[in-house]
Amino acid sequence: MFSDKDGDPGSPLNDTRLPSLMALRCFEAAARRENFSQAAAELHLTHGAVSRAVRLLEDELGVALFERRSRRVFLTDSGRILARAVAGGLDLIRQAVEEIRLRAGQDRPLVLSCEPTLLMRWLIPRWPDFQAQHPEIEMHLIAGGGEFSFAKGIDLAIRRNDFPWPESYHAETLFTEKVGPVCRPDRLEWFEIKEGSTSLKPDAPQLHTRTRPDAWQEWAVAAGYPVRQALGQGFEHFYFSLQAAVAGLGVAIGPWHLVRDDVQSGVLVAPQGFVEDGSQYCLLSPAPLSSDGAGSKLLAWLRSMS
Known part of the structure; x- marks a missing residue:
């Protein structure tokens, strides 16, 4: 006699095979972005490769996962069910990988990517304190700004939230950005200083940077000053504009x-003080940090330094 759980091993009713992981990754990226081209760019594949992977997945499951309209794609009901499951599964994998990497830091140095000027002017001068407190953690610091991928060997990253990062990234706020005009103490003649108020003179030389071209306008809005366009010397990176202020070339x-x-x-003075500009710096990780891992220790230290 056969029980109900017994059956033909070759029967479709007993087919528990999973689709390929690459097909599921392509589908998840396309579902999250609702755009095959953006999914392809994220995964470093061609648009055609992502489209074929999703089509093969649909053929294997026997259902449409997307509605295709012009250049946009939209999830079907079946697509939404699968998208939730795949996203949850990938998150579990990322959490496991992150925990393994951060717990087994002795196997290789953990890689922390940090925006270049913050790395040079704030993090590196304080790094000996972290090493003294946590000699068991080996970490490699690299300079990097803007978008990045944890798939390229980065374990953790410090970024300002001035660009969108994937929803799957876990973010812990470090500190709120505060900005203000700065110059050398012997260049205060560039400011109109009266009792109870300080303002930048119209002919004061302003220093600009390509990486944050709207810094002066954003500061004026945050501080409640009129926004005015002003010409001045420009530099490729923020670090250079600050060094130019130290050299007495202008106000940054x-x-x-x-x-x-x-x-x-x-070395520098800030006659008008500092105001919050609405942005924040965050520590990013591929998954939530384990409570006793290297990432959590780094997070606590960073917050203590801010």
């Missing part, structure tokens, strides 16, 4: 954490 917009050491040592 200085984020507090990038100029704090210079202000406290008297």
Whole structure:
């Protein structure tokens, strides 16, 4: 006698095979972005490769996962069911990989990517303190700004939230950005200083940077000053504009954490103080940090330094 759980091993009713992981990754990226081209760019594949992977997945399952309209794609009901499951499964995999990497840091140095100017002017000067507190953690610091991928060997990243990152990334806020005009103490003649108020003179030389071209306008809005277009010397990176201010070439917009050491040592002054500009710096990881892992220790230290 056969029980109900017994049956023909070759029967379709007993087919528990899963689709290929690559097909599921292509589908998940396309479902999250609702755009095959963006999914292809994220996965470093061609549009055709992603489209074929999704089509093969649909053929294997026997259902349509997307409605295709012109250049946009939209999830069907079946697509939404699968998207939730695949996203949850990939998140579990990312969490496991992150925990393994952060727990087994002795196998290779953990890679922390940090925006270049923040790395040079704030993080590196304080890094010996982290090493003294956590000699068991080996971490490699690299400079990098803007978009990045954890698939390229980065374990953790510090970024300002001025660009969209994938929803799957886990973000922990480190500190709020505060900015203000800074110059050398012997260049205060560029400011109109009266009792109870300080303002930048119209002919004061302003320093600009390509990486944050709207810094002056954003500061004016945050501080409640009129927004005015002003010509001035431009530099490729924020670091150079701050060094130019130290050299006495003009007035730069200085984020507090990038100029704090210079202000406290008297190398620079901020006659109008600092105001929050609405942005934040975050520590990004591929999954939530384990409570006793290297990532959590780094997070606690970073917050203590801010």
